[in-house]
Amino acid sequence: MIATDLRSGVEQLGDMIAHASVIVPFTGAGISTEAGIPDFRSPNGLWSRNRPIPFDEFVARQDARDEAWRRRFAMEHTFAQARPGRGHLALASLYKAGKIPAIVTQNIDNLHQASGIASDHVVELHGNTTYARCIGCGKRHELAWVREWFDRTGYAPHCTACDEPVKTATISFGQAMPTDAMRRATDLAQHCDLFIAIGSSLVVWPAAGFPMLAKECGAKLVIINNEPTEQDEIADLVIRQDIGETLGPFVGN
Incomplete structure (x- = not known):
């Protein structure tokens, strides 16, 4: 069901959160754009300006490694200045309230940790760009x-x-997914009663399989994203609104 407007979407989400015992958020780039981190896949995203450097190319060529690090340092100010947005803070509030055991994220920006969630409880599917x-x-x-x-x-x-x-402690195209993170994400998806996909296009596999897995295991599925996704039709609630506006009311709750 697609929420007709922001208010109804927030109200329905609030009811689902209130009735849930174990909530697992799954976050993508959209939750961090409010914090000033550009996304990758939009028409103005990073990959529209620079072709991603695949892992095998990074390994094989010094010039590819040089370019990868040049790009990372060009982004240093952006990552260093970023602070958690309302979406991050709302999830941190639910984590501190005992509703969220851990967060599964495709992001590499360390903002969930900065929001107050213990590093051990942030499952990073695509690694972390703040160290190497x-x-x-x-x-x-x-x-x-x-x-x-x-x-x-x-x-x-x-x-x-x-x-x-x-290289940065991130997962590049062609690089093996982190075994422990994938195992933990699978376990979390299988044992929650509310799974909330936030700011993810849900097109990058195998990570995109976790909302479907949670749904198959009996969880309610919420998708919060500005643009439609291929999994909207299986979701119990779809909110196509600004993430900060949608989750802002839950900060401090």
């Missing part, structure tokens, strides 16, 4: 170290432990 990892041994590297290396040499760094390339 060696693609060989997995050693964590801080961005300040990467930036110093890049500025000093002009090249993307390699690991000090095993000499393999270092």
Whole structure:
């Protein structure tokens, strides 16, 4: 059912939240645009200006690694200045109230953690851009170290432990999905009674399968997104309104 307007959508969502025991939010780029993080797939999104660099290309070519890090540092001010929006804060309020055991997110911006949700309770399907990892041994590297290396040499760094390339701790096209995060997201989708997909186009698989899984396991499904998705028809409630306006009333509740 598609909400006819913002007020009715908020009221229906409030009733569903009140009656739910275990809520699992599933968030995409749309929840972070209010915080100043641009999305990827819209006509004006990042990928309209820069072709994504696939994982195998990053591994194989120094120039691809250099370009990947150049792009990341070009976005540093945007990520550093971003603060949680009303959507993030509303979910943090429900988390603190004991309604939400964990959040499943496609985002890489660390804003759920910044909103007050424990890192262990943020299941990041696509990784995190606020630090880096060696693609060989997995050693964590801080961005300040990467930036110093890049500025000093002009090249993307390699690991000090095993000499393999270092990349942001994100999941690129062609890179294997994180096993533990996928397992945890599956378990959460299977054991909730309300699943809320927020700001996701629901086109990136396998992540897009979690709303369907939750629905198949008996949960109510809510989709909050400005644009239609392919899963709207199976949702119990669809709200095509601004995410901040929709979730704002739940901040502090």
